[in-house]
Amino acid sequence: MKESTFKVDCSYCPIKHRAVCARCEPDELEILNEIKYYKPVAAGETVALSGERVDYVASVVSGVASLSKSLEDGRTQMVGLVLPSDFIGRPGRETIAHDVTAVTDLTLCCFHRKPFDKILEELPHVRERLLEMMFDEMDAARDWMLLLGRKTAREKIASFLVLMVNRSTLPKELFIAPVRVDLPISRDAIANFLGLTIETVSRQLTALRKDGIISLEGNREVIIPDFQALKDEAGLSD
Template identity: 60%
Template sequence: MAQRQMAFPQADCSECPIRYRAVCAHCEGDELNQLEAIKYYRNYAAGQTIVWAGDRMDFVASVVHGVAALTQTMEDGRRQMVGLLLPSDFLGRPNREHATFDVTATTDLQLCCFRRQPFQDLLSNTHHVSKRLLEMTLDELDAAREWMLLLGRKTAREKIASFLSIIVRRDATIQQFAKGGALAFDLPLTREAMADYLGLTLETVSRQMSSLKKDGVIRLEGKRHIVIPDFDALMHETGDDSDGGVY
């Protein structure tokens, strides 16, 4: 546990002109050209909606930088985030014309889009792309199941600690400092978006952040900048098995 091993995802792939490691890591020659031909970039400002649930969606995409959220909203306004997309994550579902969830940019965001129909054609012909996509989908399913445990059974404090540790583990930009392995990063979400992620209200999020701060588990520099002096101490607050889980 002392020498924690973290797998930082790489948003860019230096050999790949598409800069989209997730899909094209093993593409070569003709396949790359095909992907190049159907790709284009799109930029969104923080807070902008990319698609609404039910909208026609004529592309699939990969996050280049920034953060996007999938959310569901009930008729009376109750909202639940159901997906958080960080750089290199995949957005959209092949063989589905309409979006199932609202997608919004929670920070400034760049997407690398592929037109859906030709992308699907490529999928049919290129086995390793669909294998990769299956792998990614299975990983997302595992993440969703962890998230379900969080939503169903964890306390507010455990939810906050778990959320912070998830961000730390997934965000490639987080710097690992020398002294004592303290971690520092900016939250990519408002308190309200965190509440939607965790199934809480924004007031409870704020209170629990203050409480973790008071207890020295985190430091807050400004509203968004977090310093974690001792990652193990944070993990201890998550309620998860202490031994790092999967072996």
């Protein structure tokens, strides 16, 4: 099966200010451009499986992907939510230790792994930016550990909504109530993200609704009349 892949010019790239290439000079972009190709992935499709060989690393240009790990009996935990500009893959290693799945339709800006490893040695701006992104990801992971280990179901849901708002809304928009967010993932995926069951997610969402903290429009849209009230429910620290 031939994969449909193609190349695109960087100048109109929507993630050029945040992705791993954000700090690059034009000549550096030119070098990256030579090992790059775009790759669409349909919602629901597997991008890579744990332990599997992957011969590229990539930036997410558009769409949402999830990183997850499972126990043999099927219990699954999402260990990362990958949004546009985020980086997928591990340079210098052929395999990854988690599954990567397209949650929505996805556009990846892929770099062949071996030449990318070489570029990492040669282009300081790529390496610098990647290191910074890893530190940010590590901080987010630590916040998530606090959530998974110590927060109640209600706090988990509230934290999740706060995260969704922060990642999809400009800071200044937060002052214009009500805030609206479109949830990018299903109840089931939220449950896997928060270390809960789908039933608990559903119950806590309706509980927050009954308490007037949020209101729901359809299954995917959440309206938040008072963002501070929601943050208070989240136990702070995100």
